[in-house]
Amino acid sequence: MRWPAWWHIVVALRAAALAQPASPTVCEDDACRCDSFTRVICSCTADADTVTLRPDGAFRVPAMATAIMVEGCERVQFLSDTVRHLGRLRLVDVRNSRHVLINNRALNRPPLGNNPDLENNPGIRIVIHNSTIDIIGSYAIQGRVDSIVISDSRIKFIEPYAFSSLIGVTNVELSNNHFVVLATQIFKKFTTSNFVLRGGVIHTLPSRFLSDVEVTSLFRMEGVLVEYMFSSAFRVTLPERVLIESNTIGVMDGDCFHIASRGPITFRNNTVTGVRKGAFLGFSALPEVTSVKGQQELLLDNNIMTELMPSSLVYDTRTLTMRVDGLNLNTTCSCELADEWRDVLHDQGGAGGLSCWYSLEGYFVSLPTFVDSRCGKFKQNFWIYVAVGVIVILIIAALGVYFIVKRENEKKKKVQIVMPDGKTYRETEFHIVVERADLLTTDL
Template sequence: MKKNVLLILMLWITGSCSVLDSVAADDFDEYHEHAKEVLANCVHDVAPRFGKRICDCGYRDEEYIAPKFEGSTTEIEIANCKSLRIRHDSFTGLFQLTGLTIINVENLVLEPNSLDFTRNDPFARLKIYFTNSLIEEVPSHLMRGFIAELTFTRCRIGVFRPYSITSIREQLESLNILESFVNKIERHAFKRFDVSQLTIEGTKFITPIPFQSFYEIDVLNRFIMSNSSLYSLLPGAFTMKNVTNLIIVNSEFDNLSGDCLSMHIRNSVRMVGIYFNRIDYAAFRGITLDSSYYSRHSEKPYLLFHNNRIRHLEDARSLAFSNDFNTQLRGIHVEQSITCKDVVSLKQSSLLFNHSDEIFFVSSKESFQSLHDIQRVQCLENNFWLYLIVGVTVASIILVTIVLLISWYCMAQKRKQRQMLNIVMPEPRTYRETQIIMQIENHGLLKTDL
């Protein structure tokens, strides 16, 4: 009996262990994965700068987590990691940090609130640099506190989640996305903060930028976009509160939807050397002038639209800008041919009419020709016979009219001559004879006639 009880107990224990093993295998994979994580080893810099910590993973094939930094550390550099996780409490114990650099990380995992610097001294002017790293996700509510600069350089970014860059106290000196590759930006990813300079340079965005991705941002100095490629801007993609100077140069846009750029400009706009695959109606009408401009100036500011190339122009209204600016077009090449009917439609735009010698279309000879020359030469040649027929018709009508007038005049002269011939003229008499006749008529026959 005791042997049976012991056997049953052993079987029960064995079964329980197998069940635990299966549960661990199915439901705690993440736990086992985290169990492999290794705390990054950080040392003090040997240089005379006080308070700098350097964490070098040495490209070892391990999953590292950033340690919890505390105290008076002023600079942190984490580099050369196959995988690195930044936890939500990694930097909450710091109060004098001025620089954070994360460089050469093949898989950088950022937890929400992992860049929490609310305890950091606002006068420290913290600068954060992500360099040559792969970030699958920039999570919502990534950062908090007083941050002076945020820069992504040569990074591959999977997605910017909503509210990923927000809750920044005071203002950023600069926000930079440089030489990077961005797969996706979600709505409200960059929201409600002030920045002195916003720079997007050498960066490629491969999916459409949706409505209010950049929302209520006040750019106090310049918003610069250069040498970048953007797949598509949907309506309201850049809904900026105020932008002092807007500069877009040497970049490429696959498609600009209507009102995709909604910005109040305080000073100037410059768009130079840009390739547009397609421009929809009123793509630029959302760029308007802030009312504060006239408190400092008396004339309209210039909006420069120079040396740009357009593959497809929907109609004349696609190149429509706000009347707040003195718009200047120069060297605009449109890679499509137009008919004389299109010329008439395009000339209805006062902007194109005033710059008809600066906007070029593909002519019949597959070379670029100005709108002015197309209208002056090509359309006149195409309408030669029409003009000839109209001219002959008008000349014929004038000739017939002249002949009719001449005929009427001649007939009128002949009629007048006939009337003059029918008049009976009295016989000529002397004055004495006329008196005698009048007396006879008045008094009857003379006595000598009895």
């Protein structure tokens, strides 16, 4: 067949394709619309309460979309590769939705043309608020992402590597969420300026919750209720500032914070029930920092801990110095307790911030103060001396009372009689003789 003949066939097929109606996009979905800025806006109603976001086929997300915004839906599902080819997308925002499912690789946004240049490949901002997330699949969020903010939500299950190989992240913030089940290595191998875990409930923080994550500015964990923290829950490097404050933690395993910082580390206002051996041993400062600035400070300030032993406070003495400004041992003060903590008291220069519960007064008192007031050679036996003294005094008082009473009784038994002749007779007994006298009559 000659070329002109082929050309006519191609033209005919193209004309037929153009004659067919184009498949609808999500903009024609009952719950969604697209505005003049090519933003996909889905506001669900009782008649249209489900939104499925897909990369191709009917009701797909249009290639020119700059934002995906979903509000008040019963069910929202992101299928795999939903945003992969959306080069203009800048925002994914889901709010007030009851069931959110983010499938594997659903929000995977690789750099355009495999070019990692951040200026030529601006990333997306992911926001999820006040929703229930049923699942975040493996590799669900990857590639060029500017920030991730998940707040006031219930998250039932996050699979391994859900947030992995991210590029250009400036901020990851998880606020006031309830995490039900977390797999290991959820946040894996990326760099961000800030990582903030604030408020909410986590039943179990698994090992490598953060794995090989570089935080270049601030790592912060604040106001979180955690029942159990496994060893190496956080494996983080490079933060200039580490703040762990106002958390309520059931158990801290050894080396649960494996953080190599470029600055000071503060552990403040936390309440911890069980602190295992080496719980603080994973904190360190980077050698390139200590070689220039010297050892960095690990500050323990105003914490309450119940099950704690001196080995729990072992730390990296090569790169850090520890300062204890407030550590309340939720244990009754005793001289035996002071003996147990003697080495820590010595290492901390007296450790005036180390306190125990003084039951006689009903408040925490500095352990060194208790030692000074109650644990000297004489002071340790003080209450024995007091008890013996009280017993002796009671015995003397009892004997005194006995003899006094006896003497008074003897006095009562003795009576003095004065006779008319002026003589005094002392008798100890009275004998009373009763005589009968009959009336005399004249009748003899």
